[in-house]
Amino acid sequence: MESKELEILQILEKNSRLDIETIAKMTQLKEEEVKKIINKLEEDKVILGYSTLIDWHKVSDNHGVTAMIDVKVTPLRGVGFDKVAERIYKFPEVKAVYLMSGTYDLSVSIEEKTMAEVAEFVSEKLSALDSVVSTTTHFILKKYKHDGVVIDGEQEDKRIVVSP
Incomplete structure (x- = not known):
């Protein structure tokens, strides 16, 4: 290039x-x-799209839930993790899928309106896939930085400075 x-x-x-x-x-x-x-x-599909980063907590009536799900899978013969990842990323709830090193094979990011909807996705869709062995779900409580952008970084530290 x-x-x-x-x-x-x-x-x-x-x-x-x-x-x-x-x-x-x-x-x-x-x-x-x-x-x-x-x-x-x-x-050439080097540029895949253009996106806007939105601080959804500043938008009224938006109380969505973002979850990161660690997934352990059995890779499929001849295609490895690719076909399993493809089946997962085709679900509309899924925002991102990454092949990972370490204890879990895939990391899946989803966004839903409630924790119950996340639980339903994990139990009825994700865990139901033949290749999925186990999952661990983590909920995002607060975003501080995303895609290199500090979220709401203008807040002042209002703690009193204490020095010896």
Whole structure:
């Protein structure tokens, strides 16, 4: 991959809302060149999409639950963990699936409205898969940083400073 492609990727990763003109100035390329590079990166599936990071706790009427589920599986002969992961990520509740090292094989992130819905997903969908041996569910209580962005980092530390 060329250095200008990498530079554009790094710029878009930090702020995907930048316009072509700004990216062209930052990379010292012509706007047409930037458009061509971005289109190529999208076609080659290097750029998979553009997302917005939202602090859902600031949105009224949103009291959703995020769970991280560690999953131990029996890999399928000839395809390993890939087909098991594919079956899991096809569930609409699933936001992310990662192959992990350590005690568990896969880490699954899901979002639901209630803890009961998470429990239902784990017991009726995830655990019901033939390859799934065991699961451990962790609930996210508070996000401090996500995708490199500090969530609500403007809060002041209101504790009294105590020094010896």
